[in-house]
Amino acid sequence: xxxxxxxxxxxxxxxxxxxxxxxxxxxxxxxxxxxxxxxxxxxxxxxxxxxxxxxxxxxxxxxxxxxxxxxxxxxxxxxxxxxxxxxxxxxxxxxxxxxxxxxxxxxxxxxxxxxxxxxxxxxxxxxxxxxxxxxxxxxxxxxxxxxxxxxxxxxxxxxxxxxxxxxxxxxxxxxx
Amino acid sequence: xxxxxxxxxxxxxxxxxxxxxxxxxxxxxxxxxxxxxxxxxxxxxxxxxxxxxxxxxxxxxxxxxxxxxxxxxxxxxxxxxxxxxxxxxxxxxxxxxxxxxxxxxxxxxxxxxxxxxxxxxxxxxxxxxxxxxxxxxxxxxxxxxxxxxxxxxxxxxxxxxxxxxxxxxxxxxxxxxxxxxxxxxxxxxxxxxxxxxxxxxxxxxxxxxxxxxxxxxxxxxxxxxxxxxxxxxxxxxxxxxxxxxxxxxxxxxxxxxxxxxxxxxxxxxxxxxxxxxxxxxxxxxxxxxxxxxxxxxxxxxxxxxxxxxxxxxxxxxxxxxxxxxxxxxxxxxxxxxxxxxxxxxxxxxxxxxxxxxxxxxxxxxxxxxxxxxxxxxxxxxxxxxxxxxxxxxxxxxxxxxxxxxxxxxxxxxxxxxxxxxxxxxxxxxxxxxxxxxxxxxxxxxxxxxxxxxxxxxxxxxxxxxxxxxxxxxxxxxxxxxxxxxxxxxxxxxxxxxxxxxxxxxxxxxxxxxxxxxxxxxxxxxxxxxxxxxxxxxxxxxxxxxxxxxxxxxxxxxxxxxxxxxxxxxxxxxxxxxxxxxxxxxx
Numbered sequence: 145x146x147x148x149x150x151x152x153x154x155x156x157x158x159x160x161x162x163x164x165x166x167x168x169x170x171x172x173x174x175x176x177x178x179x180x181x182x183x184x185x186x187x188x189x190x191x192x193x194x195x196x197x198x199x200x201x202x203x204x205x206x207x208x209x210x211x212x213x214x215x216x217x218x219x220x221x222x223x224x225x226x227x228x229x230x231x232x233x234x235x236x237x238x239x240x241x242x243x244x245x246x247x248x249x250x251x252x253x254x255x256x257x258x259x260x261x262x263x264x265x266x267x268x269x270x271x272x273x274x275x276x277x278x279x280x281x282x283x284x285x286x287x288x289x290x291x292x293x294x295x296x297x298x299x300x301x302x303x304x305x306x307x308x309x310x311x312x313x314x315x316x317x318x319x320x
Numbered sequence: 321x322x323x324x325x326x327x328x329x330x331x332x333x334x335x336x337x338x339x340x341x342x343x344x345x346x347x348x349x350x351x352x353x354x355x356x357x358x359x360x361x362x363x364x365x366x367x368x369x370x371x372x373x374x375x376x377x378x379x380x381x382x383x384x385x386x387x388x389x390x391x392x393x394x395x396x397x398x399x400x401x402x403x404x405x406x407x408x409x410x411x412x413x414x415x416x417x418x419x420x421x422x423x424x425x426x427x428x429x430x431x432x433x434x435x436x437x438x439x440x441x442x443x444x445x446x447x448x449x450x451x452x453x454x455x456x457x458x459x460x461x462x463x464x465x466x467x468x469x470x471x472x473x474x475x476x477x478x479x480x481x482x483x484x485x486x487x488x489x490x491x492x493x494x495x496x497x498x499x500x501x502x503x504x505x506x507x508x509x510x511x512x513x514x515x516x517x518x519x520x521x522x523x524x525x526x527x528x529x530x531x532x533x534x535x536x537x538x539x540x541x542x543x544x545x546x547x548x549x550x551x552x553x554x555x556x557x558x559x560x561x562x563x564x565x566x567x568x569x570x571x572x573x574x575x576x577x578x579x580x581x582x583x584x585x586x587x588x589x590x591x592x593x594x595x596x597x598x599x600x601x602x603x604x605x606x607x608x609x610x611x612x613x614x615x616x617x618x619x620x621x622x623x624x625x626x627x628x629x630x631x632x633x634x635x636x637x638x639x640x641x642x643x644x645x646x647x648x649x650x651x652x653x654x655x656x657x658x659x660x661x662x663x664x665x666x667x668x669x670x671x672x673x674x675x676x677x678x679x680x681x682x683x684x685x686x687x688x689x690x691x692x693x694x695x696x697x698x699x700x701x702x703x704x705x706x707x708x709x710x711x712x713x714x715x716x717x718x719x720x721x722x723x724x725x726x727x728x729x730x731x732x733x734x735x736x737x738x739x740x741x742x743x744x745x746x747x748x749x750x751x752x753x754x755x756x757x758x759x760x761x762x763x764x765x766x767x768x769x770x771x772x773x774x775x776x777x778x779x780x781x782x783x784x785x786x787x788x789x790x791x792x793x794x795x796x797x798x799x800x801x802x803x804x805x806x807x808x809x810x811x812x813x814x815x816x817x818x819x820x821x822x823x824x825x826x827x828x829x830x831x832x833x834x835x836x837x838x839x840x841x842x843x844x845x846x847x848x849x850x851x852x853x854x855x856x857x858x859x860x861x862x863x864x865x866x867x868x869x870x871x872x873x874x875x876x877x878x879x880x881x882x883x884x885x886x887x888x889x890x891x892x893x894x895x896x897x898x899x900x901x902x903x904x905x906x
Contacts, residue, residue, distance in 0.1 A: 166492075171484065178491055185499045192506035215505060218454055222498055225461045232468055233487055236480060243477045249484065 151191040158184030169248045171237045175230060182226040186219045321370045325379040325392050327363045328402050328445035332356050336438035343431040350417050353434045357410045357441060364403035371399040372874060376881070376891035378451060378514075387515050391451025391892055396878035397648060398448045401577055404652050405448070408569045408659045409441050411857040415663050416562040418849020433473065440466035440566070447574050451892060452512045453501050456578060460497070460542070464490050467571060470563045471555065478558045486555035493541035500534035507531065514892035517585050517885055532587045536596070539582060543575030545633055546603035549626045553610065556625075557618035557675075561666020564618065568625050569659030573651050576632050580647070583636050584882040596637035597727050604630030604731075604738040611745045617665045617675040620749065624701060624742055625658055631738075634731050635716050638723050644879035646715035649872055653700075653708045653864055660697045660857035667693065667846060667854060668753065677749055682758035687846065691754045693854050697861055698750065702743035708864040713739055715872065 158180050165177030193212035198205030200213035335356030339349045371377065371394050380389030416433065443463025450456040468490075472483040505511055507527055508519040520528060541548045552572070556564050583590070607627025614620040632654070635647025665675055671687050672680045684691040700707040713735060720732040864871065881887045 166488075174488060178488070178495075181492075181495050185495050185502065188499055189502035189505070192502045194506075214511075215502070218501070218505075218511075221454075221458065225458075225465075225494075229461075229465060229468070229487075229491060232465070233491075236468075236472060236483060236487065239472075239475045240480045240484065243475075243480060 148195075151187060155184050155187050155191065158187065171240065171248060174249070175233050175237060178233070179226070179230060182222070182230075186222055186226075189215045189219050189222070321367065321374070321377050321394070322379050324363050324367055324370070325377065325394050325449065326381070328360050328367075328406070329392075329442050329449065331359050331363070332438040332442035332445065336435040336442065339438065340435040343435075346420070346431065349431065349434040350420075353413055353438055354410070354417070356438055357406055357413055360441065360445065361403070361406040361410055364399060364406050367394050368396075368399040368403045370394075371396050372877070376887045378891040386893060387510065387512055390455055391512065391514070392449040393451040393513075393888065393891060394449065395888055395891065396874065396881055397577070397580065400648070400652065400874065400878065401448045401573070402445055404655050405444050405570050405573075406441065407860060408655055408857065409437075409444075409566060411853050411860070412562045412566045412569070412659060412663065413437060414856070415565070415666070415850055415853035416560075418847055418853055419560075419562065419666075432469065436466050436469045437566075439463075440470065444570055444574060448577060451514065453504065453516070454511045456513075456581075457494070457497055457501060460574070460578075461494060463571065463574065464494065467567060471559045471567070473560060473563065482555035482558035485551050489541060489551040493538050496534060496541075497538035500531060500538060503534070504531050512892070513581065513585055514889045517889055520586055528587065529591060532582070532592055535582050535586070536579065536592060539575045539578040540599070541575075542572065543579060543633075544572050544603075544626050544629055545599050546606050546626070546630070547599070549603065549607070549629075552626055553619055553622040556622045557616065561663060561669065565659040565662035565666070568621070568662050569655045572625065572629060573655050576629065576636075576647075576651055579633070580636055580644070580882065583639065584644070585885060585888055588639075588883070588885065590637075590639040593637045593639055594727065596633055597731055600630045600633035600637055601727075601731055601734050602630075603627065603633060604734050608738045608741045608745070612741055612748075614745075615677050617668060617677055617749055617753070618662070620677075620745055621658070621661050621665060624745065627738055627742070628654055628658075628701070631713065631716055631735060634735065635719065638719055638728065639883070640719055640723055641876065641879045641883055642719035642722060643716070644882055645872065645875040646712065646719050648875040648878055649715060649868075650712040652871065652875075653712045653861070656857060656861045656864060657697050657701050657709065660854065660861055661694075661701065663850075663854040663857060664690070664694045664697065667850060670850070671846060672753070677752050680753035681756050681760055682754075684754040685758075689851060689855075690846070693851070693858055694754065695750060696858055698746035699743075700861055700865075702746055703739045704743070706865060708861065708868055711865070711868045711872070 162177045162180035162184055165173045165180060168174060168177070193215040195211075197211035198209045200210040200216075204210075335352050339352045342348045342352065376393060376395035378391050378393045380386060380391055382389065384390070416437070420433075440463050443459050443461075443466055445459075446462060447456055447459030450459050468483065468487050471486055472479050501511060504516065504520075507523055508516060510516060510519060520531070523531075537548070541551075544552045556567055559567065583593075583596075604627050607623050607625075607630060611620050611623030611627060614623060628650075632647045632650050635643040635645075635650060638644070667690050668680065668683065669675045671690055672683060674680060696707075700709040703709040703713045717732050717735055720728040720735070
């Protein structure tokens, strides 16, 4: 059998697109990038089994004509792991959205602290000590308020906006 | 021994299932967790004694024929690692239980803590026992998935922020590892490590180097070696104290363990030793320079964690029996010491209401026990004679000098410098947080402080005066009470500590109202469970000093086994060794 060029091209394309998405600041894109990379790796493992053959069932084909079953077993395990982890990552992203109404990677605390080392802030090393005014707008909510504070304030500001948690009980701000 | 080998994986997994079923009964959960981890500790000690006495043993799961079966391999190294891991796991678990008891059921971690912790320990055990690369990957995934849950426990904003970094970086390293497994399988047709040890040598040099490099990068991310370590100090400090302790103690060391296997069993001959030595040099220096710039105790400890990984990589990269023995000894020492220090940081947070060193003061007066608990492991970390840190570093430095050459000698010098700067970093924390009078603690008065952040300085003021907390607390009372509703929290424990402090402060403001006797009591005397668990780990770390002789002898034998490779391969293939290709093993 001749080696196929389709698999390497697919693997390369998936890796390229996955890395591109992974470098984005939006967490949903990061998740999509991770899924693409996971699939690229699965196809890579699949291509490790060599040329395609008959289904690896005893009695169905001669041992020389079977395709190698081990990489398929490995891929199945890897798919299950990827599936579970992406579900968890999705939950974390949703939680991040609920907390700060942002689903982007946050500014690094360390960078900001170094940048904030003016004499007035010379000893403001704890993220909690930093003046919220000095922060990037997207990071303020995370530092200023607890989750409930954010939700309450948002509920006051946008009373008509529906909660993004479909099916969950309404947040405290709206019931009181 | 064949019966005992799967138990370090099975017992925690069954315990996790059971404790998930009993999630409504916290007391039963605690008992199950403690029994499971205690049982693993017993099994691990038995395995260690047996493996040391009678050599490595491999168990094919399900009794399949050997190269096809999933193998669990117990040799001196893996048995030693499991024994140390379960010791630390038990200490941390007792700390977590003590914390749950002390803070009451409302603020204790959700019922998912115990099952997840057990799954984590099962994953760690599986990674140490796995006899093939793919099951090593599965072990990694099991422990990582459990660690994602533990790190984002409670789902507060800082934990989510740190957790996302951690999760994405870990996923990348896992994907890289999986891709490497796929390529290794394509090149050799097996993922069994003993079989790989025989077959990888036949590959062309370029292919071998590529596979070797991919594995090292994947494990290097997990072990937090310098260019791949930036994720660690950002994510670890946000987690609850016991979680950070078990992460810092165990998870990076699983990566180090995988690197040891890669360098000795799979790719002997030290093809990438020079690269590893440069990485070790950079890890030590960059890590410790990062540590000295920190003013938060936990972040400082996270950076020293990264820095001291460099010592282990140094020992591994030497590829000599002395170097490997030193590295394994250092791994054992560092697992215990780093977990103990993070538990102490949890106690400091509880006592002082903050881990920001600028806000702490007078802790030595307020709690002499805590001061001793910090000082002993801190000096041990810095390598003060005669503690085990000194012995580990001495062994590594001697191995480096014996190896000779410019780069090993540069690493020896860097090791000494790192040790000195570690001493500076930990003693700075000591002199500020513990030794200086509380009045000198710097209090911040920024607009942020006034607007949003009130708890810690109230806590400090009340706490710094030690026994007479109510009087000073009264002075701060109005400020504290007016702002207490807006208090920003980074961590649940800290929130609880603040709540107590604020209650004290407001109680002291009104002279007629007696302060809540319970909260006063809690503030002055830390719960015995927490102190006991921490003291236990500190005692283990001191005991390592006294047991250093036998332990070093053991790691010496383990290192000889590792470099020899035949014990591992023969254990997998049975006594006769691989019939076809026995001559391949050097």
